[in-house]
Amino acid sequence: MAGLPEQVRHDAASLYQFVCSIVDLCESRNPAAAYLSSSERFFDYLVELGRATKDYVRQFPGGRTQPAEYLDLRDEIAVLRAGWQFLHALVRPALESDTLHLPSALLQGLITRFREIPKYAKTDFTIFHTDEFNYLTVRLNVFKRNADRIAGLVHGPTFPDQLGLIGIPYSQSSSLFMNCLIPHEMGHYVFADAGLGAKFRPAIEQQLVNNLGSQLSPLDRIAVTDALTKWSEELFCDLFAVRLVGFSYSLAFVELFDTSKALDENGKLSPARSLGMAEFDEYPPDLFRVKQQAAVLVKDKWWPELVRVDSHYVNLLQAAEQMKDADFGFPVSSQVDPGKILESFLTVVPQVFSELDAVTVGLKSGFDAWNKTNTDVETYLEHGVVPSSLLEKKGQLNFVHPDLVGLLNSSYKFYVESLDRLISHIKDADANDVGTRSVWAGKVQTWTAKAIEDVSLLEGKGIA
Amino acid sequence: MAVLSKREIDERRKLPVSEAESLVITPILGEDVFDEESVDLRLGTYFLMPQIPPQPFIDPNSPKAVGQSYLRLHTPLGSYFVLPAHQTVLGATLEYIKLPFDVSGQILTKSSVARMFMVIETAPWIHPLYRGCLTLEIANVSNTAIALYPGTPIGQLVLLHAGISEPPKQLSGSYVGPVYPEAPALRHPGQALRKIGLDKYRHPFYGWIDEKKMQDQITGAMAQLNPAEQNKVKAVIRILQDNGALPVDNPATALFPK
Numbered sequence: 001m002a003g004l005p006e007q008v009r010h011d012a013a014s015l016y017q018f019v020c021s022i023v024d025l026c027e028s029r030n031p032a033a034a035y036l037s038s039s040e041r042f043f044d045y046l047v048e049l050g051r052a053t054k055d056y057v058r059q060f061p062g063g064r065t066q067p068a069e070y071l072d073l074r075d076e077i078a079v080l081r082a083g084w085q086f087l088h089a090l091v092r093p094a095l096e097s098d099t100l101h102l103p104s105a106l107l108q109g110l111i112t113r114f115r116e117i118p119k120y121a122k123t124d125f126t127i128f129h130t131d132e133f134n135y136l137t138v139r140l141n142v143f144k145r146n147a148d149r150i151a152g153l154v155h156g157p158t159f160p161d162q163l164g165l166i167g168i169p170y171s172q173s174s175s176l177f178m179n180c181l182i183p184h185e186m187g188h189y190v191f192a193d194a195g196l197g198a199k200f201r202p203a204i205e206q207q208l209v210n211n212l213g214s215q216l217s218p219l220d221r222i223a224v225t226d227a228l229t230k231w232s233e234e235l236f237c238d239l240f241a242v243r244l245v246g247f248s249y250s251l252a253f254v255e256l257f258d259t260s261k262a263l264d265e266n267g268k269l270s271p272a273r274s275l276g277m278a279e280f281d282e283y284p285p286d287l288f289r290v291k292q293q294a295a296v297l298v299k300d301k302w303w304p305e306l307v308r309v310d311s312h313y314v315n316l317l318q319a320a321e322q323m324k325d326a327d328f329g330f331p332v333s334s335q336v337d338p339g340k341i342l343e344s345f346l347t348v349v350p351q352v353f354s355e356l357d358a359v360t361v362g363l364k365s366g367f368d369a370w371n372k373t374n375t376d377v378e379t380y381l382e383h384g385v386v387p388s389s390l391l392e393k394k395g396q397l398n399f400v401h402p403d404l405v406g407l408l409n410s411s412y413k414f415y416v417e418s419l420d421r422l423i424s425h426i427k428d429a430d431a432n433d434v435g436t437r438s439v440w441a442g443k444v445q446t447w448t449a450k451a452i453e454d455v456s457l458l459e460g461k462g463i464a
Numbered sequence: 465m466a467v468l469s470k471r472e473i474d475e476r477r478k479l480p481v482s483e484a485e486s487l488v489i490t491p492i493l494g495e496d497v498f499d500e501e502s503v504d505l506r507l508g509t510y511f512l513m514p515q516i517p518p519q520p521f522i523d524p525n526s527p528k529a530v531g532q533s534y535l536r537l538h539t540p541l542g543s544y545f546v547l548p549a550h551q552t553v554l555g556a557t558l559e560y561i562k563l564p565f566d567v568s569g570q571i572l573t574k575s576s577v578a579r580m581f582m583v584i585e586t587a588p589w590i591h592p593l594y595r596g597c598l599t600l601e602i603a604n605v606s607n608t609a610i611a612l613y614p615g616t617p618i619g620q621l622v623l624l625h626a627g628i629s630e631p632p633k634q635l636s637g638s639y640v641g642p643v644y645p646e647a648p649a650l651r652h653p654g655q656a657l658r659k660i661g662l663d664k665y666r667h668p669f670y671g672w673i674d675e676k677k678m679q680d681q682i683t684g685a686m687a688q689l690n691p692a693e694q695n696k697v698k699a700v701i702r703i704l705q706d707n708g709a710l711p712v713d714n715p716a717t718a719l720f721p722k
Contacts (some may be wrong), residue, residue: 034540100538138700383481383639384595386560390489395478427634443641450560450597450643454491457541 004070005061011077012060019084022091023050036107038124038163042094045160046087049147052082052156061120076153083150090138090165093414101173104452107182109404112456114186118362119120120193121160125186129170135181137188138165164189174375176445177412180252185246187237200232200348201225207344213338226258231284232352238239239356242296246366247306248408250293251313251416259286260316262386267312269319269413278323280330282341288321288328291293294348296356301367302409305374313415367404373402377410377451382421386447387411388454401455411448415441467501468567468623476564480525483499484631487623488595497617504617505557510543510644511537512554517650522656523668524650535645544611547582547604553585554645555600558615562595563623565631571598572620584619593635596642607672 002010026043029035035043051395057080079198086338098409107402108128115121115313130136140159147159165404166185172178208216243247254260262274269287278287294317297303307318325346373390380387387407389399402410423431423440468476476487490502497504501630512534522533536553539545569590575584585604590598590641600619604610612618638649656673657665664674686694 032535032537034538034543052640099540104538178575205529266685333718380481382637383562385481385562386489386643388560389488389492391480394480397474397478399490421553423548426636426637426640429637447560447641454560457493458491 004067005064007076008061008064008070008073011074015077015081016057017085018081019050019053022084022088023047023054025091025095026050029095030098033100035098035369036102036104036127038111038126039094039097040166041124041163042126045157045163045250046091049087049150049154049156052154053084053150056154056156057239068417068458080150083146084148086143087150091129092161093130093167094126094293095189096170097128098416101129101170102168103173103176103179103449105449105456106176106179107451108456110182110186110245112383113404114183115361118361119245120162120190120358123164124191125166125189127166127168127182129173130167131170133169133171135169135185136167137185138167138190140192173444174445176250176408176449177248177415178256180245180248180408180412181241181256183241183249184237186244187240188233190240190359191233194355196236196355196359197229198231198353199355200227201350203348204228204232204344207347208341211344212336213342215340217292220336224341227282228341228348230282231280231345233347235289235292235349236352236356239352240297240347240360241362243300243356243360243365244294244405246300246370246405246409247297247302247317248405248412250290250317251311251412253286253290253293254313254316256287259290259320260312262287263312263316263319266317267319269323271314271446278328280328285328288322290317290320293317295353298438305367305371309413309417313416366403366409369403370406370409370420373400373406374410376400377402377407378414378418380413381411381444381447382418383425384422384443384447386450386454388451388458401453402456403455407448407451407455411444415444418446465568465624465626467708468625470498473503474616475497476567481562482567484593486562487560487564487567490623491559499620501720502572502620502622503558504574504597505619505632507600507612507614507616507618507620508541508556508558508645509541509614511539512551512645512647513537514554521668522650524653529584530650535655535702539612539614539719544613546609546611549604549607552601552603554647555602555612555618556642556645557600557619558597560597560643561590561621563590563592565592566626566628568592568624568626569594570622570624571600572622573618574617577618580610582610590621592628593632595635595640597644599642599645600677641665 004328004368012025023046026046029043049124057077060077061070064073065072107125109126114125115123143165150156151158164186165187168179168182185437203219205221208221208224208228213220238249238253244417250253253398259277262269262277264273276285278285280288294303297306297317298321306314316397325342328342377387380390390402392400419437419440420431422444423429423436428438429440473487476485477489479486481488489673493506513534513536514533517533518532522530524530537545541607544554557571569614571585571588571590573585577584581604583605584600586601586603598619602612602618653665654673663676664672667673689697
């Protein structure tokens, strides 16, 4: 058997090779592909951390002479390898997420909108693909802790400040409407950054003590507190998303989860059809989430306009908004009173709303701007025209450029309510044909994405 | 056909989009794009680069192969795209345009671009009512590679009175809405040739094909079979088709749509 120094050298070389393989991928990424600046930032960070790791392990075993020192180095190698294995999981999905495979215009628009919150004026998000049909956020505290453990050992760069990591389903790269769910993931970033879990948790625990006393064992109390804190996070992220992009988030939510299946033939909530949709489980139930979103829509002035939209999605929102706390359940098989657990959570809900107000101070509601341009944006879409320069008044060469929130909400409204109007202008297009509807819904999204891109250019130039 | 002047262009741009006479060009990134009788158009950020097709040549019989003959690229504003000497690429204008019902357009290579021996259009005519970004057939006919910068002016749009008095009631779907460069939508040659009285055409792989005769023969043969046997034949054709043994563009398979 080789001596300890040789063994350490061998293991270091193996790790070196592994890190090289990741760094090479990041450095020699497809030159034909373009990436958002936030992705470039992520790759640059990985390259720097990789170089630092390589420089560090290249010296192994260095001047060590004692067996205990060699064994320590082995431990370090194991820690570094585990750390890089953790980072490894994100490299390929991020590399595949070039600007051709992401809704780039929308993402840049959403990041710009997010940065309107003064505290997050410099925050960025790296977007990567996920195999699951789900939107997700990488838990930054876990990711950062792991990455910074590597950095601490190799004297490399720490994980960039104000950089979030969001995964989107790979199949949704060209979808505009479904990607209105991304702001929910941005909400997770805010939730962690603002330490809201640490704020909600004691309040939830106190409510559990007040409502259930000794019915919950200490261990059960911890488990239930964890679950309720998670609910509060999901709820916060929903509310944050609505505050950021208006009702387009709620419509995307209803679409993704097919929540409208809960409606009967008259557009009313059907107890039979909504079975299970009002019960808390790992997440708050869809109908509860929609009800709370409606509360933000009311507060931010969207609601009176939204309820006039002729769509089953909106019927669902209205039906959920009318639900009472007593309509929701919490199925548990233990002897603990589930109603009391739910009550404990509901007591904290107002705090979620007040924290939302606190973290979004300085963010203008998009409602007023949307209200000014909505009719025109819809008219442009109806006539198959990208709605980036709206004629302000007939006979004058003045144009208005709708903002991101205005474009998203008008476009989504048009899609759920008025797609037939567009199709009626097209020769031989049958509005009753699913394939035809899909084609024109796709075009509406493409035109809206183009408008978002155009407006960012027009605003940069300040030219009509 | 008189060319629209700057004043006429402005008058059209002042009309609401719902009016058939209205003209839209967006984004307009500076008034200097307007000349007395033309509008400068910029290069967009998406490209379709021809690549080696899955078959030895582009065959109009095989629309799927046409789509596979291009590599889609995105070059963000600020970056550049190198077009090698004697190479071609499909690009698109940055501007989305909506033409009035009574105005046609023609896109021309900007002279400064043309003097680098770049051609941006080989099908420059734009029909009235067209709406979309214009696909540009960009060819570098020079002996040196040229860097193309999206966002820079590349073409000139000239608008002409088309002498049409009534707007049509509906739009043709093929003219509505492209934002990216579009690969050609090739049509099956047999259909076009039948219209001019030709029953037969020569397929690059299958030789002479008389679709009508073949259809009659197959229909006749199928008529000899009972429904169960017909289903077996169809099932065999589907198995061959699903396993790539019978190309989807084979005219015989068109007789048995999935």
